[in-house]
Amino acid sequence: MLRETLRVFGSQTVSARRPIELELTTSNGKMPVSPVLVFRGEQQTVTFDGKEPAAFTRHRCKEIGCTDKEAEAVARGEIHHLPRDAPTRSSFASLARP
Amino acid sequence: MATTELMLQLEVEQQLSTDVSSINEILAEAVMFLNDGTVTVTEIAVQKLGGVFGNNIAIPIDDSPTGYVTLRLFTGGENEVDFFAPSSVPSPPVQFGQAVLLELRDAGFTAPQNVLQVARRLGAHVYFQET
Numbered sequence: 001m002l003r004e005t006l007r008v009f010g011s012q013t014v015s016a017r018r019p020i021e022l023e024l025t026t027s028n029g030k031m032p033v034s035p036v037l038v039f040r041g042e043q044q045t046v047t048f049d050g051k052e053p054a055a056f057t058r059h060r061c062k063e064i065g066c067t068d069k070e071a072e073a074v075a076r077g078e079i080h081h082l083p084r085d086a087p088t089r090s091s092f093a094s095l096a097r098p
Numbered sequence: 099m100a101t102t103e104l105m106l107q108l109e110v111e112q113q114l115s116t117d118v119s120s121i122n123e124i125l126a127e128a129v130m131f132l133n134d135g136t137v138t139v140t141e142i143a144v145q146k147l148g149g150v151f152g153n154n155i156a157i158p159i160d161d162s163p164t165g166y167v168t169l170r171l172f173t174g175g176e177n178e179v180d181f182f183a184p185s186s187v188p189s190p191p192v193q194f195g196q197a198v199l200l201e202l203r204d205a206g207f208t209a210p211q212n213v214l215q216v217a218r219r220l221g222a223h224v225y226f227q228e229t
Contacts (some may be wrong), residue, residue: 002115005110008109008128026212
């Protein structure tokens, strides 16, 4: 599970873009993954490839083999592996939270 | 003519919960449209915390201590002027600023086995004026 946070500050019209890969490369080969929107600011608009995030996530999850139930849960942002404020595994390097 | 003080900040945080053999490059962009004025960049900076690590390797393997940031100022057509961090000295004024694009990058890595871990945060800011 890869967790990313993108923060942008500027005028009210500022926008940001973060290209991501839809695969993680391991020694076992490429593993397909799906982006999941866990949190966004109240006044922010977020899209995945121009689409509403839940719709993109639902489609991508089904594409990579998730069940309908799993896809619906993930599309609602219900992930259990890396919640927004959870620390990383203790054996991993971690970043101090501001 | 009035001078407008402007700011653009961008931060990316990346943490991985398992060991992998490939970590992709970080690329993030923030864009702001301007009013065809004269632009002076007064400060541009980048900072980084954490990095890429190897499993059971004591020394971080990350070879990019700061990341890399560029402010691209578009002035019409195919024309652009680029500014690189760090600088806290005002730039020469550039006319007909239409938009600025702050680009933040950090290196990607590949290993033959699943030994790479990542926990890194990169931040960049630019202060500039439009007259």
